[in-house]
Amino acid sequence: MNWLKPSWQAVLAIVLCLIAIALGAPSKPEAAALADPTASFNYPYLGTKGLMFGLAVLAALISMVRIPPLAEAVVLFIGAHVVAWLLISGIAGFEGTALAPYFLLLAAAWLLGWRCVAVLSSLRPLDSSARTALRLIIPAIFGAWILIIWEAVTRGAGIPFILLPPPSAIGLRIANSLPVLGADVRQTIFKAVLFGYVVGSGAGFITAILADRVPFLRRGLLPIGNMVSALPIIGVAPIMVMWFGFDWQSKAAVVIIMTFFPMLVNTVAGLAASGHMERDLMRTYASGYWPTLIKLRLPAAAPFIFNALKINSTLALIGAIVAEFFGTPVVGMGFRISTEVGRMNIDMVWAEIAVAALAGSVFYGVVALVERAVTFWHPSVRGG
Amino acid sequence: MDTFRDKLVPVTSILLGVVILWYVFAVILNTPFQRDLDRRANETSTFSELIGKTLSQPKPTLPAPHQVAVNFFENTFLRPINSNRSLVYNAWVTLSSTLLGFAFGTALGIIIAVGIVHVATLDRSLMPWIIASQTIPILAVAPMIIVVLGAVGISGLIPKAMISTYLSFFPVTVGMVKGLRSPEIMHLDLMHTYNASGSQTFWKLRVPASVPFLFTSMKVAVAASLVGAIVGELPTGAVAGIGAKLLAGAYYSQSIDIWSALVAGSIVAALLVMVVGIAGRIVDRAMGGRPA
Numbered sequence: 001m002n003w004l005k006p007s008w009q010a011v012l013a014i015v016l017c018l019i020a021i022a023l024g025a026p027s028k029p030e031a032a033a034l035a036d037p038t039a040s041f042n043y044p045y046l047g048t049k050g051l052m053f054g055l056a057v058l059a060a061l062i063s064m065v066r067i068p069p070l071a072e073a074v075v076l077f078i079g080a081h082v083v084a085w086l087l088i089s090g091i092a093g094f095e096g097t098a099l100a101p102y103f104l105l106l107a108a109a110w111l112l113g114w115r116c117v118a119v120l121s122s123l124r125p126l127d128s129s130a131r132t133a134l135r136l137i138i139p140a141i142f143g144a145w146i147l148i149i150w151e152a153v154t155r156g157a158g159i160p161f162i163l164l165p166p167p168s169a170i171g172l173r174i175a176n177s178l179p180v181l182g183a184d185v186r187q188t189i190f191k192a193v194l195f196g197y198v199v200g201s202g203a204g205f206i207t208a209i210l211a212d213r214v215p216f217l218r219r220g221l222l223p224i225g226n227m228v229s230a231l232p233i234i235g236v237a238p239i240m241v242m243w244f245g246f247d248w249q250s251k252a253a254v255v256i257i258m259t260f261f262p263m264l265v266n267t268v269a270g271l272a273a274s275g276h277m278e279r280d281l282m283r284t285y286a287s288g289y290w291p292t293l294i295k296l297r298l299p300a301a302a303p304f305i306f307n308a309l310k311i312n313s314t315l316a317l318i319g320a321i322v323a324e325f326f327g328t329p330v331v332g333m334g335f336r337i338s339t340e341v342g343r344m345n346i347d348m349v350w351a352e353i354a355v356a357a358l359a360g361s362v363f364y365g366v367v368a369l370v371e372r373a374v375t376f377w378h379p380s381v382r383g384g
Numbered sequence: 385m386d387t388f389r390d391k392l393v394p395v396t397s398i399l400l401g402v403v404i405l406w407y408v409f410a411v412i413l414n415t416p417f418q419r420d421l422d423r424r425a426n427e428t429s430t431f432s433e434l435i436g437k438t439l440s441q442p443k444p445t446l447p448a449p450h451q452v453a454v455n456f457f458e459n460t461f462l463r464p465i466n467s468n469r470s471l472v473y474n475a476w477v478t479l480s481s482t483l484l485g486f487a488f489g490t491a492l493g494i495i496i497a498v499g500i501v502h503v504a505t506l507d508r509s510l511m512p513w514i515i516a517s518q519t520i521p522i523l524a525v526a527p528m529i530i531v532v533l534g535a536v537g538i539s540g541l542i543p544k545a546m547i548s549t550y551l552s553f554f555p556v557t558v559g560m561v562k563g564l565r566s567p568e569i570m571h572l573d574l575m576h577t578y579n580a581s582g583s584q585t586f587w588k589l590r591v592p593a594s595v596p597f598l599f600t601s602m603k604v605a606v607a608a609s610l611v612g613a614i615v616g617e618l619p620t621g622a623v624a625g626i627g628a629k630l631l632a633g634a635y636y637s638q639s640i641d642i643w644s645a646l647v648a649g650s651i652v653a654a655l656l657v658m659v660v661g662i663a664g665r666i667v668d669r670a671m672g673g674r675p676a
Contacts, residue, residue: 220394
């Protein structure tokens with residue numbers, strides 16, 4: 001038995017496949033066709049049923065043979081995803097007719113995918129580029145499986161479109177309404193978010209420098225700033241809409257208020273981060289307040305400042321979108337979400353959310369990249 | 385004496401400055417509308433009369449602090465608690481879904497964190513998504529959850545609590561993962577020499593070490609949870625709650641109502657954070673923690 005190394009995922013996948021085969025038809029039309037052989041029914045998986053089960057069992061069996069882990073991972077990857085693809089593409093046209101074997105097979109494929117991820121995460125490649133690739137592939141497979149299960153379950157069980165549209169429908173909607181989404185992004189992100197983010201973070205930064213210069217101000221502002229960060233600042237949105245009107249200026253104002261305090265608190269904390277020794281060294285150089293600030297204390301504060309910029313990138317998007325719930329011109333991401341929800345166009349809402357998620361990640365990623373470039377000296381960047 | 389000089393004096397003087405600035409801006413912002421009113425009524429008011437009028441408009445652009453205070457006092461203490469204009473009632477509506485969501489979110493966050501710490505596959509596959517999901521404006525999903533769940537007949541407390549759960553479990557997960565991993569190698573080795581089992585190491589070393597992290601992240605989570613509950617009240621058409629008060633105030637331009645609802649929300653937030661902080665200190669002391 002030296003050539004065999006069982007894994008519970010693979011064994012369970014095989015068991016699930018066997019139960020599924022024993023239960024019979026994976027969909028209602030096929031069950032009907034089996035019950036009444038004389039009538040001719042069109043049913044899903046006419047030719048692919050055997051292929052799917054065979055592939056799943058075969059992949060599970062091969063994975064338990066003692067082969068190199070990488071080969072095992074590749075076999076599992078191909079097996080799990082081909083089965084899932086056959087399963088999802090086969091149900092097209094027969095949505096909502098799936099029976100228990102359909103879900104069992106889906107679970108089996110998912111177990112194979114899990115085994116694949118488990119094998120991959122136990123790999124310890126020596127090459128650093130392979131390590132980076134692995135660090136990207138593992139979460140990618142996980143994310144893909146969330147989408148696969150979402151798609152397969154919504155289509156197989158025929159979940160009402162209003163409740164939860166399948167990802168493919170959302171993707172289709174994104175592709176079909178690019179101009180609308182583009183206009184919303186332009187209104188919300190390029191006008192309100194960017195302006196508010198720059199002004200709010202800038203104002204927080206300048207206030208922090210001021211507070212650093214005047215200790216009295218610092219002692220007074222810091223407790224207030226810390227407390228304000230726990231308050232539901234988003235509530236000022238209706239007031240800002242009253243003051244600055246429906247257009248992007250009111251959203252920018254909300255974003256400014258939301259981003260101001262995290263920047264203030266973090267910058268003040270960062271300015272205290274440089275060590276005594278270094279400050280003493282600057283003093284022996286007869287360096288004044290401003291040269292010390294620019295050459296020593298601001299670089300030392302950079303990780304804190306970038307932390308605030310990262311927090312603010314999310315807060316800014318949230319602020320702008322929620323502020324639009326209180327009144328907007330007929331364009332903008334928050335406006336689109338609230339009106340399309342009212343019209344039960346849930347796929348459009350999901351499309352808008354996907355765009356917002358993408359924009360948020362890109363925003364965050366840009367800030368993180370700038371951070372790596374600016375704080376190249378910091379241990380957390382150098383070490384990675 | 386030191387806390388008095390270093391903290392109380394600066395904080396109160398800055399708050400005082402804020403209040404004075406508030407009055408100045410209230411006069412400045414309300415003047416144009418008051419001038420307009422005076423012109424229509426064919427009145428000419430002196431400067432001091434003008435100031436008095438700008439500070440007592442029924443629907444001012446910026447209400448003066450005392451107007452907000454009076455409105456807040458009336459709606460909090462003078463109204464029957466079950467009236468839907470009472471701020472206590474509305475705050476309670478928001479607070480109940482906040483607490484429910486916060487409890488679920490904390491439990492979910494702890495469970496996910498335990499999974500991530502103990503299952504390597506979850507760590508490598510789920511953790512990047514948890515971090516990435518923090519960059520996503522989750523709050524944008526709120527109206528959809530409310531309306532969609534309402535369409536299938538689930539309304540009231542649960543959908544709002546779900547939004548709070550969603551917002552509050554991220555900080556708890558991230559904090560707990562950090563906390564459960566905080567024991568040093570030396571301590572883990574010590575447990576190893578004691579021949580401690582996995583569950584013993586978990587309960588006797590990892591859990592106690594993670595408690596400070598848990599309470600720090602719970603403070604963030606409870607604030608996020610309240611924001612979630614308030615935003616969750618917006619799309620339901622302003623039934624009850626602090627968010628509903630904000631929305632109703634926005635519809636009818638009742639600026640004083642908006643401000644007093646904001647004050648109520650802020651007080652609830654401050655109280656929640658304070659309660660979590662005190663609970664953390666009590667637990668810390670009960671576990672034999674010494675002040676550092």
